[in-house]
Amino acid sequence: MCGSRSATSANRAALDLATDRIRQASGAIRDVTIDRIPMFHPDLVDDPPDPVATMHAVLQAADGVMIAAPEYAGGLAGATKNALDWSVGSASLYHRPVAVLSAGTTGGGFAIEQLVRTLSWQGALVVATLGISAPRTKSDANGRFTDPATVASIERWADDLVEAISMNPAARLERVTHVVVPFGIDAARFGELT
Numbered sequence: 001m002c003g004s005r006s007a008t009s010a011n012r013a014a015l016d017l018a019t020d021r022i023r024q025a026s027g028a029i030r031d032v033t034i035d036r037i038p039m040f041h042p043d044l045v046d047d048p049p050d051p052v053a054t055m056h057a058v059l060q061a062a063d064g065v066m067i068a069a070p071e072y073a074g075g076l077a078g079a080t081k082n083a084l085d086w087s088v089g090s091a092s093l094y095h096r097p098v099a100v101l102s103a104g105t106t107g108g109g110f111a112i113e114q115l116v117r118t119l120s121w122q123g124a125l126v127v128a129t130l131g132i133s134a135p136r137t138k139s140d141a142n143g144r145f146t147d148p149a150t151v152a153s154i155e156r157w158a159d160d161l162v163e164a165i166s167m168n169p170a171a172r173l174e175r176v177t178h179v180v181v182p183f184g185i186d187a188a189r190f191g192e193l194t
């Protein structure tokens with residue numbers, strides 16, 4: 001799931017790299033398009049508009065989810081939060097391993113914090129986070145990441161998701177705890193994993 005529509009999006013470039021990495025590990029990728037997700041409407045959660053129903057279906061079928069979103073004005077890009085608000089009622093992210101990333105000027109710390117919180121609030125298991133600062137200095141003229149350390153960190157981020165998917169429930173809970181506790185989230189909220 002990409003939270004930027006920019007043609008030269010750094011977050012999309014990071015997802016492209018991670019996607020290549022996961023395909024190398026024989027994983028199949030589905031894109032979750034949020035461009036046409038309307039403003040969240042609490043009265044429609046049981047019969048959501050088509051783009052929302054499609055998003056739910058893709059998320060529900062996924063072994064794991066990668067989300068890369070910009071930070072705008074000190075917070076998570078609004079369209080991403082709006083899409084995630086729709087997923088609360090469907091429980092489509094409940095106990096699903098999720099890796100979150102934000103590429104942006106200052107490294108997306110506020111966006112990552114908000115992603116971790118809102119995902120944890122709906123029972124998603126955030127198993128990896130990554131912030132990439134000053135992405136334009138780490139990429140070529142087409143926006144593709146070229147800085148070796150950044151490329152390696154994105155690949156490790158994707159690998160962490162794949163690894164978490166294949167873990168037993170106890171190990172996965174340990175991984176989630178390690179990731180979310182620094183954000184002030186009590187891992188007890190996830191209950192027992194199966």
Ligand SMILES: Cc1cc2nc3c(=O)[nH]c(=O)nc-3n(C[C@H](O)[C@H](O)[C@H](O)COP(=O)(O)O)c2cc1C
Nearest residue numbers: 004006009010011070071072073074104105106107
């Ligand atoms: C409206 C707007 C607000 C922004 N606010 C922030 C911010 O609060 N923190 C930050 O680090 N970068 C901020 N940026 C810069 C973005 O991080 C940068 O443009 C980033 O590359 C956006 O992601 P994208 O390339 O995937 O579209 C902002 C950019 C825009 C357009």
